[in-house]
Amino acid sequence: MAKIFATYVGAAMVNAELYRALAHSESRLRLITDSISDMIALVDRSGVFRYASPSYAREVGRDPEELIGLSALDLAHPDDRDALRTGLREVDRSPKVEYRLLAGDGHAIWVESALRPGPPPGGEIVLSSRVITDRKELEDELRRRATHDPMTGLANGDLVRQRLDQALRSHEAGDVGLLFCDLDNFKSVNDNLGHEAGDVLICQVAERLLQCTRPVDMLSRLGGDEFLIVLDGVDSLRAVERIGERVLSALEPPFDVGSGTMSVTASVGGVIGPRGGATAVSLLRDADAAMYQAKANGRVRVAIFDDTVPRAQDRGLRP
Numbered sequence: 001m002a003k004i005f006a007t008y009v010g011a012a013m014v015n016a017e018l019y020r021a022l023a024h025s026e027s028r029l030r031l032i033t034d035s036i037s038d039m040i041a042l043v044d045r046s047g048v049f050r051y052a053s054p055s056y057a058r059e060v061g062r063d064p065e066e067l068i069g070l071s072a073l074d075l076a077h078p079d080d081r082d083a084l085r086t087g088l089r090e091v092d093r094s095p096k097v098e099y100r101l102l103a104g105d106g107h108a109i110w111v112e113s114a115l116r117p118g119p120p121p122g123g124e125i126v127l128s129s130r131v132i133t134d135r136k137e138l139e140d141e142l143r144r145r146a147t148h149d150p151m152t153g154l155a156n157g158d159l160v161r162q163r164l165d166q167a168l169r170s171h172e173a174g175d176v177g178l179l180f181c182d183l184d185n186f187k188s189v190n191d192n193l194g195h196e197a198g199d200v201l202i203c204q205v206a207e208r209l210l211q212c213t214r215p216v217d218m219l220s221r222l223g224g225d226e227f228l229i230v231l232d233g234v235d236s237l238r239a240v241e242r243i244g245e246r247v248l249s250a251l252e253p254p255f256d257v258g259s260g261t262m263s264v265t266a267s268v269g270g271v272i273g274p275r276g277g278a279t280a281v282s283l284l285r286d287a288d289a290a291m292y293q294a295k296a297n298g299r300v301r302v303a304i305f306d307d308t309v310p311r312a313q314d315r316g317l318r319p
Contacts, residue, residue: 039111041127042118047072047088050124059131060111061104072127075101077108084113091115091125098132110136149221151199152206160220160228164280167232168273176278177231177240180269180287181209181247184299186225189262197257201264204257208250212243228287237304240270244302267294271305 039059042051048071052064062075076084080099087097094116100108110133118124147159155163167176183205190198202225209227213219218230229247234240247268254261269290273283286305294303 037130039127039129041067041072041129042124043072043088043127044122044124045088045091047084047125060101060109063104077102087113087115088125091117098136101129109133149223152203152221154206154227155218155220157220157222157228160218160222160230161280161284163218163220163230164283167230168275168278168280168283170275172233172275174233174235175272175274176283177234177237177243177270177272178283178287179229179231179240179244179247180284180291181227181229181244181266182268182291182295183225184265184267184295186264189264193257193259193262197259200257201255201262204255205251205264209247212246212250228284234272237270237272240272241302241304244268244270248300248302265300267291267299268302269294269305270302 037055037059038053039055040051040053041049041056043049048069049067052062052067054064056062056064056067067075072088073081073084077100083097084099087095094114096112096114098110098112101111103109109131111129112132113127113129116126116128118126147156148154149156164176164178186198186201189201202221205225206219206221206227209219209229213229214231216232218232220228220230222228229243231240231243248266251264251266254263269287269292271283271286271290273279290303290305293305294301297303
C-alpha cells in the first residue's frame with residue numbers, strides 16, 4: 001500500500017509540474033500573441049471565429065470578444081469575399097489572401113492573411129493577418145504613375161492604347177472613334193512666355209477637353225501639346241466630327257496663364273473604326289494623319305480620315 005501510495009504521490013507531483021509548465025507555456029504564448037501586431041485568429045472551416053487575438057482591437061478596431069461566433073467572410077468587403085472563401089476552402093495549400101476587412105468604424109482596411117490548418121482533432125484554421133493598406137496605396141500610386149501623365153493626371157499613351165484595344169475587342173453597340181488634337185503654334189508659347197506658362201496652359205487645356213468628353217470616353221495626353229480622345233460607342237463619322245468641333249469651341253475663350261491671357265487653337269483629326277475590324281495601331285495612325293491634314297488645310301479645324309488623306313509614312317513623318 002505504501003508503495004502504491006508513493007507511486008500516486010510521485011505521479012501527482014509530476015503532473016503538477018507538467019501543469020505548471022503548461023500554464024507557463026500558455027502564459028508565454030498569450031504574451032506573444034497579445035504583443036505582436038499581426039492579428040491571430042482561430043476559425044472553423046466555414047470561417048467562424050473561435051479565437052481572436054487582442055491585436056484585432058489595436059489594428060482594425062474590432063473587439064476580439066465580440067468577434068467570437070462571427071464569420072470572417074461577413075467582415076470582408078463584399079467584393080473580396082470570394083477570394084477569402086476560396087482560401088478557406090484550399091487551406092491545405094497554405095494560401096495567402098489579400099482582401100479588404102471592414103474595420104470597427106465601417107471603413108475598409110487592406111489585410112493579407114496566411115491560412116494554415118490548425119491542430120487536430122478540431123479541424124480549425126489558423127488565420128494570421130497583417131494590415132497592408134500602406135503597401136496597397138503605394139502600389140496604386142506606382143500603378144497610377146506608370147499609366148498617367150504626371151502633369152495633367154490624364155491617361156498616358158500606354159493606357160490609352162490599352163483602352164483602345166479593349167474598346168475594339170468589346171461587343172458593345174456602336175463603333176470606336178478617335179480624335180487626335182494638337183495645339184497650333186504651341187512652341188511659341190514656351191519661347192515667348194517660358195515653359196512654366198506653357199505647363200499652366202497645358203493643364204488648362206486638359207480641363208477644357210475633359211468637358212467635351214462623355215463618361216464612357218477617355219482623354220489622354222500623349223506628351224507635349226498632343227491629346228487623344230477615345231470615343232466609345234459612336235455611330236458615324238459625323239458624330240466624331242461634332243465632338244471635334246466641340247473641342248475647337250471649348251478652346252476659343254482666352255486662357256489665363258498668370259502673366260496674362262492668351263488664346264490658343266488646335267488642329268483635330270478624327271477617325272472611326274468598327275469593333276473587331278480595326279486595331280489601336282491603325283486608328284492612331286489614321287487619326288494622326290487626319291490631324292496633319294487639318295494643319296495642312298489651315299489649322300483650327302477638324303479633318304476626318306478617308307482614303308485621300310496621306311498617312312504618316314507617306315509624308316516621311318512619324319514611324
